[in-house]
Amino acid sequence: AQTVTQSQPEMSVQEAETVTLSCTYDTSESDYYLFWYKQPPSRQMILVIRQEAYKQQNATENRFSVNFQKAAKSFSLKISDSQLGDAAMYFCAYRSPPGGSQGNLIFGKGTKLSVKP
Amino acid sequence: DAGITQSPRYKITETGRQVTLMCHQTWSHSYMFWYRQDLGHGLRLIYYSAAADITDKGEVPDGYVVSRSKTENFPLTLESATRSQTSVYFCASSEGGVYYEQYFGPGTRLTVT
Numbered sequence: 477a478q479t480v481t482q483s484q485p486e487m488s489v490q491e492a493e494t495v496t497l498s499c500t501y502d503t504s505e506s507d508y509y510l511f512w513y514k515q516p517p518s519r520q521m522i523l524v525i526r527q528e529a530y531k532q533q534n535a536t537e538n539r540f541s542v543n544f545q546k547a548a549k550s551f552s553l554k555i556s557d558s559q560l561g562d563a564a565m566y567f568c569a570y571r572s573p574p575g576g577s578q579g580n581l582i583f584g585k586g587t588k589l590s591v592k593p
Numbered sequence: 594d595a596g597i598t599q600s601p602r603y604k605i606t607e608t609g610r611q612v613t614l615m616c617h618q619t620w621s622h623s624y625m626f627w628y629r630q631d632l633g634h635g636l637r638l639i640y641y642s643a644a645a646d647i648t649d650k651g652e653v654p655d656g657y658v659v660s661r662s663k664t665e666n667f668p669l670t671l672e673s674a675t676r677s678q679t680s681v682y683f684c685a686s687s688e689g690g691v692y693y694e695q696y697f698g699p700g701t702r703l704t705v706t
Contacts, residue, residue: 511694518699519699519700520697520699520700521685521697523695523696526694567636571695580626580638580641580651581626581636581685581695583628583636583637584635585633585635586635
């Protein structure tokens, strides 16, 4: 079974600085998808960024980028120029391609990010 | 409004009562999911559905029942609520195929006393 591990329960960053959140996963599959979700105090789950395993290029969405290391099964999230609105729980998630009994997301336990003004 | 909605947003019930949480999406997504979120566990899959009338168990299905008679609705029923089912419940939907993003509802906070 696939597992996702976020080893940092809490992180803190100074406003305008850069922070990296770690995520590792375990799978025997070669084709899969990885995601980072943000959950602010409102509880709404918001997709931040996604990465297809077959793509070697790291995904980037504005101030958010990932460092995807397929061989190491590592998928870290880098937030540049941190803003107060980035404060939230961040969840790393793994998903097999839909079909059969697969397709659901497997989440890590989350990292709580605080942003200091 | 378009999107995915859940009702109620908050619910307090007593042990042993039956409770149904509703989920409705307007995108006609084929896949729908129910997760529960507990402190220290992240989100865990309860049940999912690949299409109308097709459902399957996730990681923590015990004590829950789902149905999907229409594509847009995916209710979750706790047949006899227990205190261990106190949690925040999220519904999500996904188009499937080449679109792998799951869109989440706002969540339902359920307290079982």
